[in-house]
Amino acid sequence: MTSMPGSSQRSDPRSRVVLSAADIDRALTRIAHELLEANKGPDDLVLLGIPRRGFPLAERLGRKLATSDPAVDPPAITGQLDVTMFRDDLQHHPTRSPMPTQLPPTGIDNKVVVLVDDVLYSGRTIRAALDAIVDLGRPRIVRLAVLVDRGHRELPIRADHVGKNLPTSTREKVRVQLAETDAGEDQVVIEDRP
Amino acid sequence: MRHLLSTSSLSHADSVGVLDVAEEMAAVGQREVKKLPALRGRTVVNLFFEDSTRTRTSFEAAGKRLSADVINFAVKGSSVSKGESLKDTAQTLEAMSADAVVIRHPSSGAPHRLASSGWIDAAVLNAGDGTHEHPTQALLDAFTLRRHAAQLAGRSSSGTDLTGMRVAIVGDVLHSRVARSNLWLLKTLGAEVTLVAPPTLLPVGAHAWPCTISYDLDETLRGGVDAVMMLRLQAERMNQAFFPSTREYSRSWGFDEARLAALQSAAGDTVILHPGPMNRGLEISAAAADSDRSLILDQVRNGVSVRMAALYLLLSGEHHRGTADVQTTQKGTST
Numbered sequence: 054m055t056s057m058p059g060s061s062q063r064s065d066p067r068s069r070v071v072l073s074a075a076d077i078d079r080a081l082t083r084i085a086h087e088l089l090e091a092n093k094g095p096d097d098l099v100l101l102g103i104p105r106r107g108f109p110l111a112e113r114l115g116r117k118l119a120t121s122d123p124a125v126d127p128p129a130i131t132g133q134l135d136v137t138m139f140r141d142d143l144q145h146h147p148t149r150s151p152m153p154t155q156l157p158p159t160g161i162d163n164k165v166v167v168l169v170d171d172v173l174y175s176g177r178t179i180r181a182a183l184d185a186i187v188d189l190g191r192p193r194i195v196r197l198a199v200l201v202d203r204g205h206r207e208l209p210i211r212a213d214h215v216g217k218n219l220p221t222s223t224r225e226k227v228r229v230q231l232a233e234t235d236a237g238e239d240q241v242v243i244e245d246r247p
Numbered sequence: 248m249r250h251l252l253s254t255s256s257l258s259h260a261d262s263v264g265v266l267d268v269a270e271e272m273a274a275v276g277q278r279e280v281k282k283l284p285a286l287r288g289r290t291v292v293n294l295f296f297e298d299s300t301r302t303r304t305s306f307e308a309a310g311k312r313l314s315a316d317v318i319n320f321a322v323k324g325s326s327v328s329k330g331e332s333l334k335d336t337a338q339t340l341e342a343m344s345a346d347a348v349v350i351r352h353p354s355s356g357a358p359h360r361l362a363s364s365g366w367i368d369a370a371v372l373n374a375g376d377g378t379h380e381h382p383t384q385a386l387l388d389a390f391t392l393r394r395h396a397a398q399l400a401g402r403s404s405s406g407t408d409l410t411g412m413r414v415a416i417v418g419d420v421l422h423s424r425v426a427r428s429n430l431w432l433l434k435t436l437g438a439e440v441t442l443v444a445p446p447t448l449l450p451v452g453a454h455a456w457p458c459t460i461s462y463d464l465d466e467t468l469r470g471g472v473d474a475v476m477m478l479r480l481q482a483e484r485m486n487q488a489f490f491p492s493t494r495e496y497s498r499s500w501g502f503d504e505a506r507l508a509a510l511q512s513a514a515g516d517t518v519i520l521h522p523g524p525m526n527r528g529l530e531i532s533a534a535a536a537d538s539d540r541s542l543i544l545d546q547v548r549n550g551v552s553v554r555m556a557a558l559y560l561l562l563s564g565e566h567h568r569g570t571a572d573v574q575t576t577q578k579g580t581s582t
Contacts (some may be wrong), residue, residue: 135271136315138283138559148564150264151271153405188280 055131072241080216085117095125099164101134104152106171108133110145132156139181171229173199177208250362250371253380256431269556286315287348291320296352309554330496355379370561385428387553410437417443418478425522448490476520477531507535
């Protein structure tokens with residue numbers, strides 16, 4: 054996804070904002086609480102963000118966990134998981150450059166790993182992420198948290214924690230903009246593909 | 248990129264891109280499972296018409312770490328010794344559906360011929376051709392220097408180039424494909440290069456190259472350099488007397504103990520590189536090769552990462568199985 058300045062998009066009749074900055078923040082707060090509830094506390098939680106936008110979301114979730122439970126040290130439980138080399142479509146797209154994979158110092162063996170991504174669509178990225186995890190260690194549980202679930206799954210994969218379910222058409226494009234990775238403020242936009 | 252034939256045709260963005268991908272590949276080498284599935288089902292053929300230890304084994308390791316099937320084709324013991332031509336050998340490999348051919352050949356230009364003749368559809372990687380180029384060696388040298396510079400500065404090496412770095416390339420420049428590939432790549436990445444060699448071991452026309460030329464190693468070292476790249480004296484390519492004796496060569500152009508001592512007493516972080524194989528006691532002394540300034544083993548280690556990056560960039564992406572458009576290949580479309 055290429056970044057676009059948010060302001061010019063809002064006036065475009067073919068695009069509409071479906072989540073504002075406040076909506077995104079509320080959704081992440083809820084997911085953080087759900088994580089603590091499902092895990093019965095913060096023990097063994099590891100948040101792995103999938104580049105690019107999954108990683109800043111994982112960091113934000115980590116900070117929210119720390120807000121509700123001071124025992125949590127966000128940098129110590131947050132990491133980035135690159136799945137480029139595990140994708141099944143490497144031959145069908147222009148060459149992708151891999152991004153760094155950084156695990157928290159404790160590793161992921163016997164942890165409760167929460168994969169964090171911005172949009173869940175075909176499920177193929179998550180399939181690649183599950184393969185990548187196998188090569189890095191053996192977590193006790195792997196869960197999936199996404200900001201937006203837009204449907205149209207091509208694999209038997211579902212998210213455990215969803216910020217917002219967005220029924221979409223395959224002709225539409227869901228664009229997540231985050232302050233960390235894109236210029237401008239946080240928002241989620243649906244656009245018609247030209 | 249469709250082929251990797253030379254560093255002279257690599258753009259700045261392409262070069263930094265290869266080094267950045269290599270950085271991620273190096274991280275895989277630190278893991279418990281040192282394997283990625285990116286090239287599963289692809290076939291890489293190592294076609295070596297000349298002897299090699301480092302290059303062949305590191306291409307083999309690189310292919311295997313990316314899950315490709317690697318076939319080693321050594322010319323000794325093959326039908327080439329019965330007189331098979333490069334074209335027939337290449338087409339045999341094509342019939343075995345090779346996706347990439349890593350070729351080392353004593354004739355300059357053989358990889359280019361393979362890539363541009365339409366004999367095969369595979370990606371061609373030049374692993375050293377005659378006295379022309381050895382691009383992956385230059386890339387791994389640049390990768391080693393970049394990592395070293397980043398370590399000294401205490402920053403991440405990703406995305407950076409070698410701007411301002413002073414590198415001396417010393418020795419048998421005339422026969423060295425490594426020197427040529429390094430010169431072009433270091434220049435592209437912004438480093439200043441000094442070639443140091445006896446006049447007889449500099450090619451005709453070297454003065455037109457984008458570098459400084461010196462005939463005095465001690466003077467160059469006193470002037471201050473960040474890295475000294477020693478070249479192997481290629482006795483097997485020497486058919487005439489280029490210098491009076493190996494001992495004299497060693498005195499004037501070799502990195503001996505006296506020069507190492509001078510370097511140790513001077514302030515500075517000058518590092519020593521050598522592409523291997525070393526003639527210990529001739530162009531480099533054992534003390535220099537094993538000193539803490541030597542990055543020679545880092546070079547070997549980084550070779551696998553850089554070759555993984557090259558194979559990955561050439562073999563992934565939708566353009567690979569398309570029509571062979573050799574002319575547009577070099578100006579890279581890698582990200």
